[in-house]
Amino acid sequence: MPPSPRPLSSQSTASTPSLVAKAASPLSSKVNIVLSSSFADTEFREALALLDERGIQNTEETRRQLRLDLQKEVIDSNGEIIDEFAKVAEQLRRIGITIGRLNDNFNEIKTQIGSAHKATSTALAESSQLMAQRRRVEQKQALLAALNANFVLSADETAALTLTSEPVNDLFFATLAKAKKLSKDCEILLGFENQTLGLEIMEQTSKHINLGFQKLYKWVQREFKTIDLENPQIGSPIRHALRVLAERPSLFQSCLDHFAEAREHVLSNSFQTALTGRSLSGVEDRSVKPIELVAHDTLRYVGDMLAWAHSAAVGEREALEGLFIGEGDEIAKGIQAGRDSEIWRLVADDGGESDEFDAVKTLNELVDRDMSGAARLLRQRVEQVIQTNEETILAYKLANLLNFYKNTFSRLLSPESALVELLTALEAEALRQFRSLARDHVAAIQGEFQHTPADLRPPGFLLDALEQLTAIMKTYETSFTSSSNREQEFEPVLVEALDPFVFGSANMAKSLRAPSDSIFLLNCLLTTQRSLSPFDFTQRRVAQLQSQIEEERTRLVQVQHHSFRMESGLSALIAQLGPLGDRKEDVEKVASLEAVQPPALSQASQMLDDFLPLALMDAVEKLKNLQDSRLARGIVEEAAERFCVDFEHVEEMLMLADEMAEQNQCERDDFQSLRALFPRTSGEIRVLLS
Structure with a gap:
């Protein structure tokens, strides 16, 4: 477009003000409109972009035709729109006709439905009542099913729990556990106003539980009669049964009593067979070498019997440990159940109460009961050996052997067990026999106490006594005594086997003149000291002998000193x-x-x-x-x-x-x-x- 502002400005200066104003008003308004249009305006930019797209040239012809072309396009576009709206109007007319028909059909159906509703209103009311009754019945059925599931045993479960013809298996234990849970859950029913149902269910469940425990009790008794403790693969059902049966003290204790009696008979029979080769019923077992025939030595005879008793106790304990204690969670469950219901206290020590169940202690006591029959036979044999023995050293060796096995059984079972008490009594009997034989020996050689050897050497009875004492001390030294004070424990032996001979030697020395009395007594004391010195449990006595030796030495020094002065x-x-x-x-x-x-x-x-x-x-x-x-x-x-x-x-x-x-x-x-x-x-x- 040609630049117009400058010519307009020059014309305005040459013309009059009124003409300029009249001539410039339309043009200036358009210019102002154009100039006031911002390029940032979206519509203005779109108009310019549209002109660019049409490729319009800025010519006079184009400027004159542009408005006409645009108006013509607008008119054409409006015509097309009117044609499209004519089609839309036709479609709307058709839709109106369809809607009218649908309204007519709806009204007709509504009329029919109203007639049908009037005809079926009675049936619908009755149907609604029936549906409500059905829902109530279904709720009662669900409540009854829940009650049966949570508070009533099924027929199969009742049969598995109470009928003796049914086996004791996992179903039995599961049913028993369920019955106990039902009995506890009945406490909830007792919380309602009507307690009849809770009482009836609890009474019936308690009856089933009692029958179940009776069945379990009889089954355990039958299993005990046929169980093989020598078989290491003892099944878990019997262990599970014992753990469950422990909740009934009387039944469980009765089972333990029957089991202990049966095992006592078995072990007594086995011990009799080991001793003689024949059982208590007289049946001979040629595969066994009888102890009474094989053991030619008295000490070996007693040792073989004690060794058999120890082996039997160890085997019995291992077998019962696998039977009554079990492994894994079974042990913890048994202990927890016993502690909560205070059941295992019936088999605790002396029937006393205990805060916790001691499975090891209970097991040891059961082993002790099982060994009681064999222990009686053992006591008879050992007492016979002790009473018929006439050898002092052998009597002490028997006491030492009994002490060893007493300590062994104390560690295996407990110091309070009957078997340990038996061995303690036998040991005391052997020591009494030892003391009696020692005193008899002293009484037999009283005549020798009057004859002092001419060369003042220790008398023969003292040397013999020291020889026997040395054998006894070697026996004691090799023993596995558990005493913390071995010297004090061995002191009674020295009193019986040494002191009478030392006192006899001292009395013999009194009949001699100095310095022969001191020389004779020193020879006796030195010989005795040499015999005692190698052993650590006689050092106190060695010190006493050394004190006496020093006294006699001092006397000899004084005698010799006096002799020097006199001569x-x-x-x-x-x-x-x-x-x-x-x-x-x-x-x-x-x-x-x-x-x-x-x-x-x-x-x-x-x-x-x-x-x-x-x-x-x-x-x-x-x-x-x-x-x-x-x-x-x-x-x-x-x-x-x-x-x-x-x-x-x-x-x-x-x-x-x-x-x-x-x-x-x-x-x-x-x-x-x-x-x-x-x-x-x-x-x-x-x-x-x-």
Whole structure:
């Protein structure tokens, strides 16, 4: 388009204001319209885009025809629309006709329905009543079915629970559990006003439960008669049955009693067969080697019987453990059921109450009951052996063997079991027999206590007693005693097997003169100590013997020391100078003493010279009968040392007296040196007595 603003502006300046205003009004309004149109306007942009799509050129012809073309297109479009609406109007007319027909049909059907409704209203009312009654009946049927399912046993379940012809299987246990649950659930029914139904169901269910437990009780009894405990594959139904039956104490206890009686008979019969090769009924079993024929030694005979009892108890315990305890959750269920209902307390220790069920303790007690018959036979045989035995060592070995098995059964069962009490009584009987035989032996050799051997060696009865005691101590040392104080436990044996002989030796020593009495007693004590020393459970007695040995050694040292003083001729000199010290007043007394006078001192010096060459040999000769030469040397050396100490004191006092006399010699003309009369020195004495 040609630029018009500038020419219009120049024209406006040349024309008059009124003409300019009139000429510019239409054009300026259009220009203002165009200029006021924003390109951001959507309609304006669409109009421009439409012009671009038509490819219209900006020419005068195009500008003159554009409005006409656009109006023509609008008119054509409107014509097409009118044609389309004519078709729509025709379709609407047809639809109106169809709707009219449908209204006529609806009205006709409505009339017919109203007539039919009037004709069937009575039947519909009756049908509604019947439907309501049917719903009530269905609700009652559902309630009855729920009641039967939750509170009533079916005919099949009742038969499985109560009829003895039906087997005891999983259905029986499931039905019994259901019946117990029904009985507990009846408490809900008892909460309503009408309690008749709850009471009736509870009474019927309790009756079925009682019949079920009776059936289970009889079934368990039959199973116990045929069960093979030697078979490790014991079925789980019997274990399950026992766990369930435990909820009825009387029935369960009765089953245990019958089972214990049956097992007691079986084990008694087995023990009799093991002993003699024949059962209690007299049936011979050639596959068994009888203990009474095979065991030629008394100790082996008793040991074989105890070993059989131990093996039988272990086998019985293992079998019953698999039968009564079971594995896995079954153990926990049994313990929980017993604790909640306080059932297992009937088989607890002494019938006392227990907060928790101890399955191991109950099992051990049942094994103890099963072994009671065999234990009676065992007691008879062992008591017979103990009473007929006449050997002291064998009696103690029997007691030791019984102690070993007593401790073994204490660990296997319990210290309170009847079998352990039986072995305790047998052990006490064996020890009484041992003490009786030991006392009889002491009484038999009383005559030997009067004859002391000439060489002062230990008497024969003491050596024999120590030999027997050594055998007993070796037996005790190899035993597996559980005592924490073995010395205290073995002390009664020493009292019976050792003390009478040691006391007899001590009494024999009293009839001897010194030093023979001490030498004889030392020989006996040393021999006894050597026999006891190798064993750790006799150390207290060894210490007591050592104390007695030291006492006798001290006596021998004193005797030997006294002998040295007497034989050396220094006894009087040592006795008179001994109380004096190095004080001046004591030294002044020396010269006036009788033993220090020249004749007596010269004689003492001469006796000392005669004594010293053979003094040590004579001392050793006096102790030649002491069997411990090392001890003898020690005694002589200690006695000689004491004598040397005494001599040193004598020498010192004589020298002090000479020194004082030399200081006072100016006052006396008849001074005579004591050392000249008694020239021996303590050094010479020590050399000669070493």
